[in-house]
Amino acid sequence: MRKLLLVGLLVLFTITVLSVEIVFWYPLSGTKGQVLKEIVERFDKAHPDIKVKLVYTGKYRETAQKVMSALVTKSLPNGGIIPAGPIFTGAYGNYKILEYMLYDPDFDISDFYDVAWDYAKYKGRICAIPYNISTPVLIYNKKLMEEAGLDPNRPPETWEELLEYAKKITKDLNGDGEPDVWGLNIKDTPWLFKAMLFQNDCEIIDADTMTPLFDGPKGVEAAAFWKKLIDEKAMPVGMHNLADKQFISGTLGFYMGSSSRIGKWCGKLPFEVGVAFLPKKVKRAIPIGGAVLVMFPHSKEEDDAMWKLIKWLVSPENLGEFCIKTGYIPIRESVLEVPEVKKFMEENPDYRVAFEQMKYGKAYWHFEQMGTMDYLLYEYLDKIERGILTPEEAMKEAAEKLKKEIENE
Structure with a gap:
């Protein structure tokens, strides 16, 4: 023993x-x-x-x-x-x-x-x-689509349809002049803006020269559409951090954000949820x-x-x-x-x-100033939303600051 x-x-x-x-x-x-x-x-x-x-x-x-x-x-x-x-x-x-x-x-x-x-x-x-790994997707409230006279089984396919549908869903329920139900909100604005850049056939940065490319005509066009969503009351100003809460509470028609929300929301909210590809512009494209x-x-x-x-x-x-x-x-x-x-x-x-x-995924090589770029996009998209800068001015300033940061590495 x-x-x-x-x-x-x-x-x-x-x-x-x-x-x-x-x-x-x-x-x-x-x-x-x-x-x-x-x-x-x-x-x-x-x-x-x-x-x-x-x-x-x-x-x-x-x-x-x-x-x-x-x-x-x-x-x-x-x-x-x-x-x-x-x-x-x-x-x-x-x-x-x-x-x-x-x-x-x-x-x-x-x-x-x-x-x-x-x-x-x-x-x-x-x-x-x-x-x-996740991709940004379009998650939508089928009940709000139906109430707005839209087909709940046909989500928007293009930027133009997204704007049109979101405007129809936006409603001021108490008559105070401010919408209580919004058509669209976007979580993680730099990520989703990069999706729009890709969809408009605009690359984010030149990997060989490390030159920002989002201040060109196609990038400015994407920023102008972002502003249009605000101006036409399809999306609220500066409320992107509330996007999750708005959707869960049933006061948001379209949510653009991470696919990781699918598991959290589908079949678990008191209304029917749909999931679709991000609406396209020139082409379908999404940043992973x-x-x-x-x-x-x-x-x-x-x-x-x-x-x-x-x-x-x-x-x-x-x-x-x-x-x-x-x-x-x-x-x-x-x-x-x-x-x-x-x-x-x-x-x-x-x-x-x-x-x-x-199959429409895109990725760019990591570089040290990625965090700076995302912060700048966040900051300048907010300035566009609030009318502080025009889309062209904002993209130009953001690109110049990023380029300066890269050069001073």
């Missing part, structure tokens, strides 16, 4: 000695965070030699700030789900994750969609793996968004363990589960062959919209 006990203690000691702990940062809260935890807990059970320490780092902005601080203090985690990940990896010469991808015969790079890889590159070279999986090099043992976790997270089965439960998009083809995913897509057609829209 003593011999068996000694053997058992020796095995336990050996496992303890050989176990590796890795730290994984993530910016997902609520249901999304819980789904991630469940998938990682299964990884822990399947890999008793690896212990994953999950650390919630706040929303995207807070997470990015923590990564920047950790770069300075050399206190980076082993990896994580990081917004704008290429700026914190490729920009610092960190392509460790690419090394693992290229030398792992079980990892199929070609199974991922090309546009998703574009989102994980720094200056054309992969330095991250796409993970919680979200965050990516990254590795920060440590010891070989820790890097190997981190790679095993990343492979686990993006396996077709686990990625399929993650997407079904969160509303994010499957970014590899094999996910759609997972039986549970196939069945889910058949039973929940609204979820298919965001994925099908991926």
Whole structure:
């Protein structure tokens, strides 16, 4: 008996000695965070030699700030789900994750969609793996459409129809001169404005010269349409942070925002919800968004363990589960062959919209001033809405400030 006990203690000691702990940062809260935890807990059970320490780092902005601080203090985690990940990896010469991808015969790079890889590159070279990816979609209140005399099963297809339908839905119910029900509101205005730029065949920045392009005629035209939505009472001024609350309360006809809302709203609100592609202008086009999986090099043992976790997270089965439960998009083809995913897509057609829209997806390589660009677009779209600057003046000033920021790098 003593011999068996000694053997058992020796095995336990050996496992303890050989176990590796890795730290994984993530910016997902609520249901999304819980789904991630469940998938990682299964990884822990399947890999008793690896212990994953999950650390919630706040929303995207807070997470990015923590990564920047950790770069300075050399206190980076082993990896994580990081917004704008290429700026914190490729920009610092960190392509460790690419090394693992290229030398792992079980990892199929070609199974991922090309546009998703574009989102994980720094200056054309992969330095991250796409993970919680979403596209902006049009989510609409069928009841309000019907009340406005519109066909609730025919959402707007073009910018012109969007304006027309939104104006019909906007209503002043109490006669105070201000609408109580709005036709349209847009969440995450820089992201959706970039969608409009793409739809009007306008690129955002020249990757070779790092010159902003949204101040050209096509960019100004997109900004002018934004102003038209305001002037013709289709969309409220400066109320974009209230878009979610407006839609949930049934006082908003059309919501333009992340496809991750599909899982939160469809079938769960007291009115029927529809989901459609973003309305087009010259063409259909959408910017993909979200965050990516990254590795920060440590010891070989820790890097190997981190790679095993990343492979686990993006396996077709686990990625399929993650997407079904969160509303994010499957970014590899094999996910759609997972039986549970196939069945889910058949039973929940609204979820298919965001994925099908991926064929119109566009991404531009990450660059260090992306955050500055988004802040400038947010600031100058607000100035357009309030009539402080014309669309042409606003786009010109925003582009000049961004160019100056890039040149002073």
